[in-house]
Amino acid sequence: MELREALSYDDVLLAPSYSEVLPSDVDLRTVLVRDIELNLPILSSAMDTVTEDRMAIALALSGGAGVIHRNLSPEIQAQQVSKVKRFLNWIIDNPVTVNIGATLAETRRTMDETGVTGLPVLDAGKVVGIITIRDLRFNENPEMLVDDVMTRDLVVETSIPTEKAALAKFDKHRIEKLPLVDVGGRLTGLITVRDMEKHRDYPSAALDSSGSLIVGAAIGPRDWPARLPGLIASGLDFAVLDTAHGASLNVLKSLEKIRKKFGNLSIVGGNVADGDGARRMIEAGADAVKVGVGPGSICTTRVVTGVGVPQFTAVADAVEVCDAMRVPLIADGGVKYSGDIAKAIGAGASAVMIGNLFAGLKDAPGQEVIFEGRIFKSYRGMGSIGAIESGGIDRYQIGEGEEAVPEGVEGRVPYRGEVAPYLHQLATGVRKAMGYTGCASVEQLREYRRFIKISTTGLRESHVHDVSVIQDAPNYSRL
Ligand code: XMP
Secondary structure, three states: OOOOOOOOHHHEEEOOOOOOOOHHHOEOOEEEEOOEEEOOOEEEOOOOOOOOHHHHHHHHHOOOEEEEOOOOOHHHHHHHHHHHHHHOOOOEOOOOOEEOOOEHHHHHHHHHHHOOOEEEEEEOOEEEEEEEHHHHHOOOOOOOEHHHHOEOOOOOEOOOOOHHHHHHHHHHHOOOEEEEEOOOOEEEEEEEHHHHHHHHHOOOOOEOOOOOEOOEEEEOOOOHHHHHHHHHHOOOOEEEEEOOOOOOHHHHHHHHHHHHHOOOOEEEEEEEOOHHHHHHHHHHOOOEEEEOOOOOOOEOHHHHHOOOOOHHHHHHHHHHHHHHOOOOEEEEOOOOOHHHHHHHHHOOOOEEEEOHHHHOEOOOOOOEEEEOOEEEEEEEOOOOHHHHHOOOOOOOOOOOOOOOOOOEOEEEEEOOEOHHHHHHHHHHHHHHHHHHHOOOEHHHHHHHOOEEEOOHHHHHHHOOOOOOOOOOEOOEOOO
């Protein structure tokens, strides 16, 4: 018989060390997958009560990234990815435009449909003017043409300016949009004041090389052919093959097919819970491996099936293989406090994925509900009856029309307010851990791997004890 011992986050503590590192000076950047870098080692779960476009935007603005769930039609999921990608730009590659000769009614329709309120005006591809919503405001006659009201005196750029140069132009000419043109005067891009302001407001945002927010989306072993073309066309940064058992033949075969068809796509494969599972995923084509079988707060996989690996050991085992094969590991599920993030990274993870702690945030999907005078938001497993009924049959291998045997529950979590201040609490907890351990970067913490195994009395001592709490802390509660 094989009988291994395994530990969860609660069984261990990071050992403190001599340190010259100040929490405020540490570097929280991490490599998520291939060349995608985050400024905060945190992802939000691909769950229908956790991540849609709003959560993905809020998280990426603070340096992390969201993974849009797949209990959505392929079209809506792709639209949500596109909304995240269009939220912030440095240079808009494909600006919305109108052609000379269009009526004001047509122009307004384009503005309403796209939400873009300033459009370059083109004549056979050449920029000849710009029209904004302000030009329409005092021109009520819808039959009038764009040519009658557009601004013709244009300031344009013929090469890509530095941020400083672009700002200087906006300031000098009192303009809000700067079209980029080639030598023939044809439009090649657009820079807007609004985007530049947003960049200044969010200095830690997780950005791709063209200045848009980073976003991921979940795909399944069966639905990926329907999802990936639209997701990629919308600018998806990374796909997450979202399964409960990544080391199973059908999942690995799907992964091989996806890898073959979309060679350049960054793929996170999961979930596995040991080194063998990680190796199989990487050999089948995963660029990063997601680890976690049953640690999630809403998961019942371990009690329904009797199968799983306590999360700390799962990460520690899988990371041996991931490190040897130079592939990042993402620790998925079971994070209850910021200290668990530090422990996951201290054991070798490059990032963590979080569901529960984010489901109560304002930008999570779902309504706030008041119960016994307190505000809550709903949170459910993707293997719960409710999630299965609204489309999640695939992750837990339930056949169409079969009666569901759930591997998760539906519940509620306390309302936790805005994303940014909450992430500040989590990130600062990790920063402090790095101060205590003398690690100046995520990479150093990842290599730290010095832990102390504690007893139940040690855990009791770690938590608040022998006192009645009279003021809740924003980063600590005991449910
Ligand atoms: P937390 O602990 O943050 O974990 O709530 C979120 C992770 O749990 C996984 N997940 C599930 N696992 N049954 C499971 O066994 C489920 O119904 C279920 N739904 C989500 C998932 O990996 C998520 O990121």
